[in-house]
Amino acid sequence: MSVLPLVFTSGWASGINAYAVVLLLGLFGATGLTDEVPASLQRTDVLVVAGVLFLCEAVADKIPYVDSVWDSVHTVIRPAAGAVVGALLAGQSGSLPEIAAGALGGSTALASHLVKAGTRMAVNTSPEPFSNVVLSGAEDLGVAGIVTFAMFHPVAAAVVAAVLLAAGIALLVYLWSRIRRFWRRRAQRREEKRMGAVRGAPPH
Template identity: 55%
Template sequence: MGAELIPMAFTTGWGSGINAYAVVLVLGLADKIFNLSQIPNALARTDVLIGAGVLFVVEMLADKIPYVDSVWDSVHTVVRPAVGATIGYLIGHDTASLDAAVGAATGGVTALISHGIKAGLRAAVNTSPEPASNVLVSTTEDVTVTGVTALAIAHPWLAAAIALVFLVLGAFLVYKLAGRIRRYKRRYDAWGERVGIAVPSDRRAPDTTADPRRPSAGSTEPLPRGERHEWQEQHERFERPFDQDS
């Protein structure tokens, strides 16, 4: 188990960040049917499998509806890393306490990163007006997580390599789609205000970190005589070379 701990925890952590309930179901059913020694017995308990199955169906539906999928992702910001850390802990628990700690850390951190990438990609997908892209992306995620997690049972290092490739590719796509994600965030905030799950912009607390004596952008109000602030001196130092050139 020692040599397989890191790749197994990494792969299940990656999968948990995308669909934690699919990971629990795949591992639990595999252990239930084949009685595999590398899978923690706790995942094969009937109550765990039933709970994971019900939540998997709920996620499968919620994940395909624009905006609802982002609300679901927000709720699971804590759930998915916790599941990843728990599975990693259980994988290493049978060998030694240090293995359990390493497994929990690997699974939890990987799940958190994977979840963040998924949420970012979903934000970009939600900028498209049609719902078909949500269904396609969600189905692809479910199939990929299920396949890679199943592969990890027999070939943990190969599965971990595939998970790493998907993790890097996802991070690259989030970086390239950052502009669309920002546009989606504005639309999502406006939608949240309409349905009452977000604070309206005109009721948000003012920025208390700003200098109250500094005029707002576009303001023509002159400064009080004798008032000089650090930000004003920095502005003058920046403008002075251009004045000299002219």
């Protein structure tokens, strides 16, 4: 069977939480639940590092503005992880060229990462912090659920991931005007503070 649906789904999930994807796939392979996972993802050192980084992300992802900084840092990491995981899965199955799988996984991860980062910027315009916690928890559960589902029903999981990606892009387009207004207001307030400090400075 083609590994294409699993590559697409893992790419989508990597754009949201790459460490969770590596950890889950590695655990599924190590426990013998699937033979689709390459041995390199099942190594103990890989699982430990992925687990530690997943915990770091779980904390950072729930703090307003810290989550956006974290997303900025991971603009390269998440697509790269999606590409590597996709290439490894293709190499394990032999049903899809590794370069093609890497390109698919990386591009899908980049798309979902941009949706996540943009949505977080919109959420951060809200004055209360609880929306970050709720959204982050939903993302973690969504990634865990979709990756687990993909192990047993890869085609159906890929369809769900595609629908979620399309819905996320549509939501981001809808929220973009709100994001722009927020950053304009922040820049205006920063400029007002700077001008106020200049006017209040003693003459030389």
